[in-house]
Amino acid sequence: MKEYKLIFTGRMGAGKTTAIAAISEIPPVQTDVTNNDRPAHAKATTTVALDYGEVTLPHGDKLRLYGTPGQSRFDFMWKILSEGALGVIVLIDNSAPDPLADMREYLDAFRDIVSSSRAIVGVGRCDTHPVPGIDSFCEAAKEMALSVPVMSVDVRRREDVLLMLEVLFHQIEAAEADEALS
Amino acid sequence: MNTIADKDYAAEAAVCQRHVDSLVATHTGIRGAVIATTDGFEIAAHVDSSVSVAKLAAMVSSLSALSEAVSRESKIGSSRDLMIDAESGRLLLVDASTGARKRVLAVLCDNRETLGQALWAVRSCREAILRELEGH
Ligand SMILES: Nc1nc2c(ncn2[C@@H]2O[C@H](COP(=O)(O)OP(=O)(O)OP(=O)(O)O)[C@@H](O)[C@H]2O)c(=O)[nH]1
């Protein structure tokens, strides 16, 4: 049995806490507190340290899921949480002012994991905010010389989040096969 | 910018600043203090320029939330104080909330201050702040 550590990151309100709560088999550990920065997001609470949840895969391997705070004033937590992580899930809120810039920021912050092809981008609220489209995200990632799958996701739906993890795992397996060859 | 701006904030910040200044002024072993919102914004601070207040405020809020989560997980109730005992000093974190307004007071001491003295000073400072802010 193996254990893998995965990171959920993305801007404030992208849905990191929601995504982990949607799939965790244990009551997730949350560190949400009152949000005083209402101009940045109207949400009542925000994560200031981490989220933690667990998922067991069908063959018995265990996923340890860590959510980061979204705001860059907590970037020290991004570094701490990335230690030993196998992969990273970058969540995007497509209703935010500049979702493509958000993607660039978080792909860049987690570049060490992302550049070894262990990342996926999940774009949320595409139903109400279809622009920019998935293609634009792929294009923007390509411009950063990164190969990252991008898919639309509703973080509130368990099946959506699990599907995203499955795609990430295929991506990681492919990356490992490539590394073994070279 | 790691600050928040609303009407009540200026009055609250002024009260906090006065208490933090006096705490540092009256204790030679207390090097500095920061009062932050629980989501990591500075309200008041008195630290020397080698310390980044913005960063300390964010870190203090993470620590205090983690301490709360660990206490909850261990079934020991709500967390109160947190102490980091380091090589050449200590960092004490205490809750300084009034009603819905959640704050953390963080105090940096060096080894001239014993733990007992530091705790006493920090708690007195907290009580003084709460008395004044609750009176508002
Ligand atoms: N209406 C709608 N709401 C959504 C959708 N996706 C996510 N949400 C909501 O958006 C909010 C996301 O909040 P969180 O999960 O706290 O976001 P977070 O990324 O953890 O935020 P921080 O911890 O503050 O950085 C939740 O209230 C979700 O229910 C969507 O597609 N439609």
Ligand SMILES: [Mg+2]
């Ligand atoms: Mg969160």
